[in-house]
Amino acid sequence: MILSRRVVLAGLALSGTKAPALAQAAPEPQLIPVELIENALSLPSAVRLGHPHGDVIMVEYFDYNCPWCKRSAQALPDLLKAEPELSYVLVNFAVLSPQSVAATRAALAYLRLYGPERYLPLHLALFSLRGTVDGPRALAAAERLGGDTKRMTELADSETTTGWMKDAFATGNDLGLVATPSFLIGTEAYIGGMSLEQKRDAIARARG
Template sequence: MILSRRVLLAGLALSGTKAPAFAQSAPESQMIPVELIENTLNLPSIVRIGHKHGDVIMVEYFDYNCPWCKRSAQGLPDLLKAEPDLSYVLVNFAVLSPQSVAATRAALAYLQLYGPERYLPLHLALFDMRGTVDGERALAEAERLGGDRQRMTETANSDQTTGWMKDAFSTGNDLGLVATPSFLIGTEAYIGGMSLEQKREAIARARG
């Protein structure tokens, strides 16, 4: 379960492994064109959680083997509880390793077969794992949550899954996202880790 070598190497160039994690101050925000936000929200692979029609939309581009994404996921339930009017959008952005690519294929297969309503438990479970999350471990966890392994394996290796991953990578590249996690909050991008408090401050700014 891998992408082509050229796509994978391009993704690795955006790994952002040197990005600071949860500095005392939040990453500097960058204004982004509305059409690029719309491109993200039109990706077929996104998962929308939280308020269906929130007053602020927050998007997270993440990788299942990013340690700072793990911390972000651990704080996600608290963020959704504290911000009931927030619409939160997850974007699988596998850029760190071949293992990340394989894990994302498994996760997207689960999404395609079982829908976004069942995705959040898998998302949190994968980030709760210790060590590297690869395709086999992701499939096993998805199976534990009720997924059919054979159908998920077939879907993970499908052209549609490959297309979804390429589209997400291309959109993230257009946005200039050079680290995971990266966030779009309102019309601003924040590249790098953010604490729960920093996220809430950025959401408040987006509300004006």
């Protein structure tokens, strides 16, 4: 069963993937070519939240074992409430450990079965767990939300799920994302942790 064995996709072991602690200043924005942003938005694993046709699109690349991604997830409901015109896109970017890869497999299996409409509760549940989030723990969290364990295990171990993860890694690599979390806001990338206020400032910047 893929959820319990140490499997890492080729190329996922990036150096320097740990984000610095949240500082007073937000990461410096970096201009991103539009076609690379379009590639990220076209990922089959991308989970769209918030406004379906928002005036600003914000993409977050995250890892379920990244402590600063946990802070981002905790603030996500407040961000969506404060920014009703925002389209928010989640991209699983399992780069920190084999456990992250296995957890992402379980999460993507749940996404494939139940769609983006049911994904946010799982996302928040995984980030509410203490300690390392691995495949079995992610699978158990998904089961508590009504997920079919047998079907999720089958899908987690499928070539389609592997392909989804490879595609997400490829787009993150093309974008030069060397830390989790990383954000695309409008046409700019912010690599590293951001507070809720910093995100809202960046969204306002994107609106011009």
